[in-house]
Amino acid sequence: MSVTINDVARLSGVSKRTVSRVINCSPAVGEATRERVLEIIKETGFSPDKQARGLASSRSYLLGLIYDNPDALYIDQVQRGALSVCAELGYELVVHPGSSKHEDFIDDCLRFISRSKLDGVIILPPVSENKALAAALREAQCPYVRLASVDLDDADNIVVSDERAAMRDMASHLVELGHTDIGFISGPQHFRSSTERLAGFLAELQVYNVQLPDSRIVEGKNNYESGLMCAQTLLDTPNRPTAIVANNDEMAAAALRVASNLNIKVPDELSVAGFDDNILASRIIPSLTTIRRPVYNMACLAVQKLINKSRATKEKLPLQKTVTPTLVKRESTGQCSE
Amino acid sequence: MSVTINDVARLSGVSKRTVSRVINCSPAVGEATRERVLEIIKETGFSPDKQARGLASSRSYLLGLIYDNPDALYIDQVQRGALSVCAELGYELVVHPGSSKHEDFIDDCLRFISRSKLDGVIILPPVSENKALAAALREAQCPYVRLASVDLDDADNIVVSDERAAMRDMASHLVELGHTDIGFISGPQHFRSSTERLAGFLAELQVYNVQLPDSRIVEGKNNYESGLMCAQTLLDTPNRPTAIVANNDEMAAAALRVASNLNIKVPDELSVAGFDDNILASRIIPSLTTIRRPVYNMACLAVQKLINKSRATKEKLPLQKTVTPTLVKRESTGQCSE
DNA sequence: TTGTAAGCGTTATCAA
DNA sequence: TTGATAACGCTTACAA
Numbered sequence: 001m002s003v004t005i006n007d008v009a010r011l012s013g014v015s016k017r018t019v020s021r022v023i024n025c026s027p028a029v030g031e032a033t034r035e036r037v038l039e040i041i042k043e044t045g046f047s048p049d050k051q052a053r054g055l056a057s058s059r060s061y062l063l064g065l066i067y068d069n070p071d072a073l074y075i076d077q078v079q080r081g082a083l084s085v086c087a088e089l090g091y092e093l094v095v096h097p098g099s100s101k102h103e104d105f106i107d108d109c110l111r112f113i114s115r116s117k118l119d120g121v122i123i124l125p126p127v128s129e130n131k132a133l134a135a136a137l138r139e140a141q142c143p144y145v146r147l148a149s150v151d152l153d154d155a156d157n158i159v160v161s162d163e164r165a166a167m168r169d170m171a172s173h174l175v176e177l178g179h180t181d182i183g184f185i186s187g188p189q190h191f192r193s194s195t196e197r198l199a200g201f202l203a204e205l206q207v208y209n210v211q212l213p214d215s216r217i218v219e220g221k222n223n224y225e226s227g228l229m230c231a232q233t234l235l236d237t238p239n240r241p242t243a244i245v246a247n248n249d250e251m252a253a254a255a256l257r258v259a260s261n262l263n264i265k266v267p268d269e270l271s272v273a274g275f276d277d278n279i280l281a282s283r284i285i286p287s288l289t290t291i292r293r294p295v296y297n298m299a300c301l302a303v304q305k306l307i308n309k310s311r312a313t314k315e316k317l318p319l320q321k322t323v324t325p326t327l328v329k330r331e332s333t334g335q336c337s338e
Numbered sequence: 339m340s341v342t343i344n345d346v347a348r349l350s351g352v353s354k355r356t357v358s359r360v361i362n363c364s365p366a367v368g369e370a371t372r373e374r375v376l377e378i379i380k381e382t383g384f385s386p387d388k389q390a391r392g393l394a395s396s397r398s399y400l401l402g403l404i405y406d407n408p409d410a411l412y413i414d415q416v417q418r419g420a421l422s423v424c425a426e427l428g429y430e431l432v433v434h435p436g437s438s439k440h441e442d443f444i445d446d447c448l449r450f451i452s453r454s455k456l457d458g459v460i461i462l463p464p465v466s467e468n469k470a471l472a473a474a475l476r477e478a479q480c481p482y483v484r485l486a487s488v489d490l491d492d493a494d495n496i497v498v499s500d501e502r503a504a505m506r507d508m509a510s511h512l513v514e515l516g517h518t519d520i521g522f523i524s525g526p527q528h529f530r531s532s533t534e535r536l537a538g539f540l541a542e543l544q545v546y547n548v549q550l551p552d553s554r555i556v557e558g559k560n561n562y563e564s565g566l567m568c569a570q571t572l573l574d575t576p577n578r579p580t581a582i583v584a585n586n587d588e589m590a591a592a593a594l595r596v597a598s599n600l601n602i603k604v605p606d607e608l609s610v611a612g613f614d615d616n617i618l619a620s621r622i623i624p625s626l627t628t629i630r631r632p633v634y635n636m637a638c639l640a641v642q643k644l645i646n647k648s649r650a651t652k653e654k655l656p657l658q659k660t661v662t663p664t665l666v667k668r669e670s671t672g673q674c675s676e
Numbered sequence: 677t678t679g680t681a682a683g684c685g686t687t688a689t690c691a692a
Numbered sequence: 693t694t695g696a697t698a699a700c701g702c703t704t705a706c707a708a
Contacts, residue, residue: 004702005701005702006702014679015678015680016679016702016703017678017679017703020703020704030678033678047452047453048701048702049455050455051393051398051702052389052702052703053703054389055393055683055684055700055701056683056684056701056702056703056704057702058703060389076435079435083433092453093432093433094400094432095431095432095433097418097421114385115428115430116388116400224620224621256623257621257623283622284621285598285623342684343686344685352695353695354685354686354695359693359694366693367693368693368694371693386685387684387685391685391686393684393685393687393700394686394699395686396687
């Protein structure tokens, strides 16, 4: 029914081996021959069978996406970014949301990979910080690229967003609005992304000679509920900060909620900022000052790096390692009133 | 390196054909033989190669997910639901966000399917309403299941959420709060989901003998920006409704924003409701009364239906066609003050 | 530069 | 109930 390599070979009067060479862009084909074959391929609409190809060459033209984070918006952008590059190169994307807490997680990922002989995987934060997973993938010889906030792997294996720098911008934004007493709702400190963001923020405050006592830093779990509790701690006291920065938009939204409950006006009496720029940030009232990572582009880079690995050394594209998030200023931060 | 069917055959002293029968659960295998083979399979950790299997049997064990809607939350839930069933049955999920506006869209989907010889696809709204796509899939003999708000296909090919009924609940919720002058921000009327929701809403109002003049119904585009304009039309006038219902949460959020700009208190002076129960709905202030579809379960059902199609008639599971969304009451709707 | 022949790991045909 | 043997559509030694 559908056109095979044999049909193309017959029609163009060459061997299937030559057709194979053409579709694989082998240089060892005469110009005339190549053109004739390409002609026939176009005429017949031939498209090589992935399974057969994979069976013969042990490749699948399938890339995997491993993640745990339930931040749907982020994931959707990653998928679209990754697919934009996949489409050009004939790869497909197979998704694998897992639960990194599960003891079986790493084996589960390895099975996922071997089941479909994936040509490589992209790993999203926070799973991307998992050293054991990365080690297991290296051992299994599975190409991978991690998206992360810290430089924790070779340039070939990672796309880093410089969140430390982004949080410096956030700090200077607030200080320049006059804030010197700032509360910080951090993420879990066992995540590098959390420590990184906090470190960047504190480092920039230093520059302005602003101190942040430990009592102003409370650790959340990156979800709404924990954000509520942390914000409550920071705000439900006469001695409250004039600004709150949260490790992500979910917790910043929680801070807005607590402020609303306590009848504290944002931004007049309190500034609030988040991190992620998810859909919430632009829709919530007041809209949220936050930090946006170039997620789509990071995913593009990741796929390119993955595919680079299967190229000959001289054909490798030079690809950047680090991308820069940007500060998005909105309604929730304003001049300090005190 | 990895164990193949030949190894299993040799080790268990039978032909590979017999091993094949065992792994495919053919009844034509002696009990003793079957057990011996299963034993060896367990010992060796043999797992049949998908590509080889697919090449020989023209199946891929790959399901596709086709969508256009950029509602990320919804899509993430669908993916997780679908995968929960896929995992049990050894299928993987390949994603394909497209743009249904593109003239090439249907061909693009067909190529997507044939490229990887997908065993079936799930189509999400609003693309799921596309008749031409469904027809093309039938012609291409590609099994599909549509997730939709209206019963527009055979029970085997669709999972319907009864949005008409859900909107009846919404209407009665508002009427019982005392609202009789209600504004409705509809979705594009060329979508069945839009007409269906509006129809359900109006039908229930009839029951209460409440009239909705045409001027109270404005058509949005299901996005935030159009929601802003529609809400402005309805609210920025002395003669404004006491409640606004929007076709989705994005536009309801826009209504909240416009109300905030016009200094109209929600829910004291105005009730607002949406549809979707996306992350926005629970985080925004005031939190949004809305309707939640059992998206995860719908996706589970869709995969089961897809796989049912490749089963023998007598092994087919009976699967429901319709699911029921639920009304989620939150802060944004309250007693009518007039 | 091109072709021949042997796989890749399954399932399918047909006979025993 | 079983088993040889031939596909499936492609890539890859190895020759020529």
